[in-house]
Amino acid sequence: MILFKHSKDLQSYLNNPKHKKVITGFVPTMGALHEGHLSLIAESLLKTDITVCSIFVNPIQFNNIDDFKKYPLTIEKDILLLEESGCDILFMPYENEIYPDAASKIKHFELGYLERILEGKYRPGHFQGVCLVVEKLLTIINPSVLFLGQKDYQQCLVIKKLIGIMNMDIEIIICPILREINGLAMSSRNLRLNDKEKNIASQLYKALKKIKKNLAQDNFSYLKKEAGAQLERSGFKIDYLEMAKSANLEIAEDCNMHEKYIVLIAAFLNDVRLIDNLDVTGQC
Numbered sequence: 001m002i003l004f005k006h007s008k009d010l011q012s013y014l015n016n017p018k019h020k021k022v023i024t025g026f027v028p029t030m031g032a033l034h035e036g037h038l039s040l041i042a043e044s045l046l047k048t049d050i051t052v053c054s055i056f057v058n059p060i061q062f063n064n065i066d067d068f069k070k071y072p073l074t075i076e077k078d079i080l081l082l083e084e085s086g087c088d089i090l091f092m093p094y095e096n097e098i099y100p101d102a103a104s105k106i107k108h109f110e111l112g113y114l115e116r117i118l119e120g121k122y123r124p125g126h127f128q129g130v131c132l133v134v135e136k137l138l139t140i141i142n143p144s145v146l147f148l149g150q151k152d153y154q155q156c157l158v159i160k161k162l163i164g165i166m167n168m169d170i171e172i173i174i175c176p177i178l179r180e181i182n183g184l185a186m187s188s189r190n191l192r193l194n195d196k197e198k199n200i201a202s203q204l205y206k207a208l209k210k211i212k213k214n215l216a217q218d219n220f221s222y223l224k225k226e227a228g229a230q231l232e233r234s235g236f237k238i239d240y241l242e243m244a245k246s247a248n249l250e251i252a253e254d255c256n257m258h259e260k261y262i263v264l265i266a267a268f269l270n271d272v273r274l275i276d277n278l279d280v281t282g283q284c
């Protein structure tokens with residue numbers, strides 16, 4: 001694996017004439033890698049010729065400074081995991097490489113409805129920060145295929161929109177959520193949970209599965225109330241628990257057999273914010 005810290009070096013490597021016809025796959029991450037991240041790398045290795053992974057903890061996308069300060073950093077372990085995975089290139093830029101000056105941090109992306117709901121509503125400015133860094137990374141790497149995790153489903157739709165705004169020709173492949181044995185969606189933030197909390201945190205997925213199972217006989221608002229009350233009794237503070245159309249995340253009270261739906265949740269367990277989602281298409 002080749003490690004690049006400067007975008008110019010990475011670009012001259014990728015633009016080398018011998019890489020002209022090569023299909024480049026890109027997996028952007030914020031590090032503290034786990035099997036979920038590695039599943040994206042594995043998918044890219046299968047489907048493309050060169051796999052580039054980036055690690056950059058983007059300060060701009062944290063709407064909560066404490067969350068940024070506490071974001072886990074495990075760089076040495078990450079490099080080892082990536083080496084073992086067969087990843088071709090790791091791009092690990094310094095902050096001033098991505099944001100050389102104050103002006104480079106200022107740009108507005110027209111994300112519309114997607115920015116006003118769910119994560120957008122509860123984390124103001126978050127998706128602007130995501131777009132800011134992803135635009136820079138895509139411009140540097142110019143990949144053919146971008147591998148993203150369904151874990152951050154709304155982010156997938158935001159990045160799809162960004163690629164449209166940038167008028168780039170990039171295929172997006174959304175990879176399934178990898179989970180711990182107890183069902184907890186793998187996440188870098190899980191490193192901040194102790195064993196007891198990890199056990200409690202697994203209830204998020206159990207709640208989503210229960211909603212999916214019962215959607216055929218009960219309406220969503222009843223199931224939401226029931227799940228919400230149970231999760232709160234277990235110590236969660238829920239930001240949202242919603243069902244939405246998978247295509248555009250339009251919030252849905254009811255579902256039908258003709259469209260695809262997803263149930264999404266975000267909740268705090270103590271001071272750790274967790275998100276998860278489950279496809280419920282065909283359950284209504």
Ligand code: AMP
Nearest residue numbers: 029030031036148149151152177178186
């Ligand atoms: P992050 O480092 O959290 O920004 O995540 C980098 C990429 O890995 C994003 O596309 C995430 O959606 C994806 N990802 C995070 N957790 C998982 C998981 N449990 N399973 C699959 N992909 C994941």
